[in-house]
Amino acid sequence: MKASCWTGRNSVKVRDVPEPSILNSRDAIVKITSTAICGSDLHLLDGYVPTMQKGDIMGHEFMGEVVEVGPGIRNGKLRVGDRVVVPFPIACGACASCRAELYSCCENSNPNSGISEKLFGHPTAGIYGYSHLTGGFAGGQAEYARVVFADVNAFKIESDLSDEQVLFLSDILPTGYMGAELCDIQEGDVVAVWGAGPVGQFAMDSARVLGAEKVIAIDKETYRLDMAAAQGYATVDFEEVDVRSALLELTGGRGPDKCIDAVGMEATHGASHLDLYDRAKQAVRSETDRPHALRQAILSCRSGGVVSVIGVYGGLIDKFPAGAWMNRSLTLRTGQCHVQKYMKPLLGLIEQGSIDPTRVITHRLPLTEAATGYDMFKNKKDHCEKVVLKP
Amino acid sequence: MKTDTRFTSRLRHDPLVRGLGWTSALLGVPQVVAPADFARALGVDDTPRNRLATTAVGVRELAAAAGLLGRPHPAWLWGRVSGDLIDLASLTRALKNHDGRGLGRTVAATAAVSAITATDVYAAVTRTRGSAPMQLTATTTVTEPPDEVYGLWSDLERLPSFMAHLDEVRVTGPRTSRWRASAPFGKTVEWDAETTQQIPGRLIAWRSVDGADIDNSGEVRLEPAPGDRGTEIRVTLRYDLPGGALGKAAARYFGEEPHQQLDDDLRRFKQIAETGEVVRSEGAPGGKRARGEFPQHPARPLTEDELKEAAA
Ligand SMILES: [Zn+2]
Numbered sequence A: 001m002k003a004s005c006w007t008g009r010n011s012v013k014v015r016d017v018p019e020p021s022i023l024n025s026r027d028a029i030v031k032i033t034s035t036a037i038c039g040s041d042l043h044l045l046d047g048y049v050p051t052m053q054k055g056d057i058m059g060h061e062f063m064g065e066v067v068e069v070g071p072g073i074r075n076g077k078l079r080v081g082d083r084v085v086v087p088f089p090i091a092c093g094a095c096a097s098c099r100a101e102l103y104s105c106c107e108n109s110n111p112n113s114g115i116s117e118k119l120f121g122h123p124t125a126g127i128y129g130y131s132h133l134t135g136g137f138a139g140g141q142a143e144y145a146r147v148v149f150a151d152v153n154a155f156k157i158e159s160d161l162s163d164e165q166v167l168f169l170s171d172i173l174p175t176g177y178m179g180a181e182l183c184d185i186q187e188g189d190v191v192a193v194w195g196a197g198p199v200g201q202f203a204m205d206s207a208r209v210l211g212a213e214k215v216i217a218i219d220k221e222t223y224r225l226d227m228a229a230a231q232g233y234a235t236v237d238f239e240e241v242d243v244r245s246a247l248l249e250l251t252g253g254r255g256p257d258k259c260i261d262a263v264g265m266e267a268t269h270g271a272s273h274l275d276l277y278d279r280a281k282q283a284v285r286s287e288t289d290r291p292h293a294l295r296q297a298i299l300s301c302r303s304g305g306v307v308s309v310i311g312v313y314g315g316l317i318d319k320f321p322a323g324a325w326m327n328r329s330l331t332l333r334t335g336q337c338h339v340q341k342y343m344k345p346l347l348g349l350i351e352q353g354s355i356d357p358t359r360v361i362t363h364r365l366p367l368t369e370a371a372t373g374y375d376m377f378k379n380k381k382d383h384c385e386k387v388v389l390k391p
Numbered sequence B: 001m002k003t004d005t006r007f008t009s010r011l012r013h014d015p016l017v018r019g020l021g022w023t024s025a026l027l028g029v030p031q032v033v034a035p036a037d038f039a040r041a042l043g044v045d046d047t048p049r050n051r052l053a054t055t056a057v058g059v060r061e062l063a064a065a066a067g068l069l070g071r072p073h074p075a076w077l078w079g080r081v082s083g084d085l086i087d088l089a090s091l092t093r094a095l096k097n098h099d100g101r102g103l104g105r106t107v108a109a110t111a112a113v114s115a116i117t118a119t120d121v122y123a124a125v126t127r128t129r130g131s132a133p134m135q136l137t138a139t140t141t142v143t144e145p146p147d148e149v150y151g152l153w154s155d156l157e158r159l160p161s162f163m164a165h166l167d168e169v170r171v172t173g174p175r176t177s178r179w180r181a182s183a184p185f186g187k188t189v190e191w192d193a194e195t196t197q198q199i200p201g202r203l204i205a206w207r208s209v210d211g212a213d214i215d216n217s218g219e220v221r222l223e224p225a226p227g228d229r230g231t232e233i234r235v236t237l238r239y240d241l242p243g244g245a246l247g248k249a250a251a252r253y254f255g256e257e258p259h260q261q262l263d264d265d266l267r268r269f270k271q272i273a274e275t276g277e278v279v280r281s282e283g284a285p286g287g288k289r290a291r292g293e294f295p296q297h298p299a300r301p302l303t304e305d306e307l308k309e310a311a312a
C-alpha cells in the first residue's frame, strides 16, 4: 500500500509499504477514506520532535471503513463495514486516566513510555504516526491503518455526513473546542486566540458557541486573519501592531477575559530582545521551545482571567512570566486534547450546524501528493490553511 | 549472622575460597588437638598463656573452615583477614620479646602468616566486589482490586509474558519452580526458586535455591490504594549480577539497564491487569521484547518476516 513516510529532516515521501495487521486482540484495520496534515506534523517534519526514524508513517488525523477486527472486540462493538473517525490519542479505556476522561494521559497505550516518563515525569498516551516517543505507532496518512483498542478508539459515524464534515473530529476540532472549554467562558466574555491556523479557528468558533461576546484572532498571515474576519471575529496582525496595546485598545484597557495559546513551541515572533534570547538558547540547546505566544497571552490577559494552552510544547521554556501569573491571579490550564471525550457532543454541534468544520479546508490532494501538501502547509503557500489527503 | 544464600552458591565453587577453607582446617586441627606442640613448632615458648592463645586461634580457624566450606560468604573472608592481623600482631610481639631459641622458625611463621594475610585480603576484596548484591524497587498502581492483582502475580508461569528478561517459568511443586532467563551476551541462566512467603491479596516472596547461576530473591507487596483506586504494587528484586560493577556496566551498554527494565516490566504488568494484554506498536511489535526503547525499527507496518519474528 502507499503511505506518506518521514524520510529525514524536511523530507516526506510516499512509499510502498506492507499493509498493517492485527497485533493486539482489540485492534481493527481501517481502510482510510480521508486523512489530513496537522500543524503538529510540522514539528515532526523538521525534526523538532525527537525519536523519528526514517520510514516512519506520518499522520494522526484519519477516518475510514473498518475492514478487519481483532478477536478481542466483543458484543459487536465494531463491525467490518463500520464508518469510523479515529481520535489521535490512543486510549485503553481502563486505566485511571481513561476512567477520568483524561484520554491523552492514558497509562497503558504507549509501549515506549519510559522515554516520555523521563521527559515529562509521567507517561503520556500513544499517538499514531507521532514519533517513537509516543509509542512508535504507524500513522494514518496511508491506504490502511491499524487502530489500537478499537472498541474505545474508533468513533462510529452513523449519519450521512460527508468525510470532510467529520474528519476533524479526530483532532483539530476537539482540540480547539477544549481550548475554549478550559477557559470556562461566561456570558459576555472577550476571548483572544493566538494563532489563526485550523486549531485557532476552531477555538474561536467554540468560544462563540460557548457564549463569548467578542472573539479576537491574533496572527500575521493576512489570509488567516481574513478567514477569521469572515466569521465576524476581530483581528490583530502582530507584525503590524503591538499585540498587548492592540488588545487593550479592543477591550477598553481591561485585557481579554480569556486567552487561548493555539501556537505552541515554534512561535516565531515575540518581543525582539526576548526573541534573540530564545534563539541563542536554542542554538546551544539549553531551551527547546519558544514561548512567545504564551508570554504574550499571560501579560495581556485581564487580572483574574484564564490562559488556556492548546499549542504544543515539547520540552522546556525560559523567561516564563511567573510574576504576572501569580500577582494578577491568573489561571493557567492546558492539556493535549482528550479527543474521545468531545467527539459525541461535537458531532451533535456539527449536525445542528453550529460549527462547520469544512470551512478551514483550502486544499484537497491525492495521498500521492502528500509531499506537496506538507510543503504548501509549512511554507504557507497558496494561502494554505488545511490539507485533506485522499488515498 | 543472618543466613544469606545469595553469595553461597558461587563462592562454594570458588577454588581460592575452598583453598582458604582447607588451609584453615589444616591449621586449626593441630592447634586445637596439640596446642603445645604447635606453639613449639612456631618457636614460641610452651607457656600456659601461649598454649591457650594457640587453642583459641585453632578454634577460630576451624570456625572459618566450616564457614568457608559450608556456607561461604565474603564475611568469612574478612573474618580471616582480621584473624590474620591478630596473628601478625602476636607474632611481632613474640619476635620482639624472643629469647633466641627457635627464632628462625618464628621468623618463618611470621613470613608465612604475612603471605596468608595477603592472600586473604586479595580473596576478601575480589570476592566481595565480584558479588555486590543489587536491589531494585519499582512501584505502580493498577485499577484492579488486590485479590485480582494477587491472582495474576501468583500465576508464576505467566510472569514471562511481561517480564522482559524471563524466557520461561515452570512450576515444579507446591512451593518450587524452575526459572529460565536471558542474560547479556546472548547467554541464558537457569535456577530453581522457592516461594518463601505467600499471603493472599498481600504478599508473595521467593528466592533462588542454592546452585543458581545468579542468586536472586524478590517480593511483591500489594496494598489497597486510597480512595478506591485499586491496588498499589511494590516490587523488590535483589540479585547478584556476575562480574559486579563490570557486569552492570556491560548490561547497561546493551540496553538492559536493570532499573528501567523493572519499570518496563511493571508497566506491562499494569497493561495486562487493566487491558488484558501487552500493548504492541509497529515500532515495538515484540511487546515485552521491546527491550531498551531506542533500538527500534520504523513505525510502519511489518513485513512478513518481521511479523513472524514479532509473533515468536
Ligand atoms: Zn494534529
Ligand SMILES: [Zn+2]
Pocket (backbone or CB within 6 Å): A091, A092, A093, A094, A095, A096, A097, A098, A105, A106, A107, A108, A109
Ligand atoms: Zn488508559
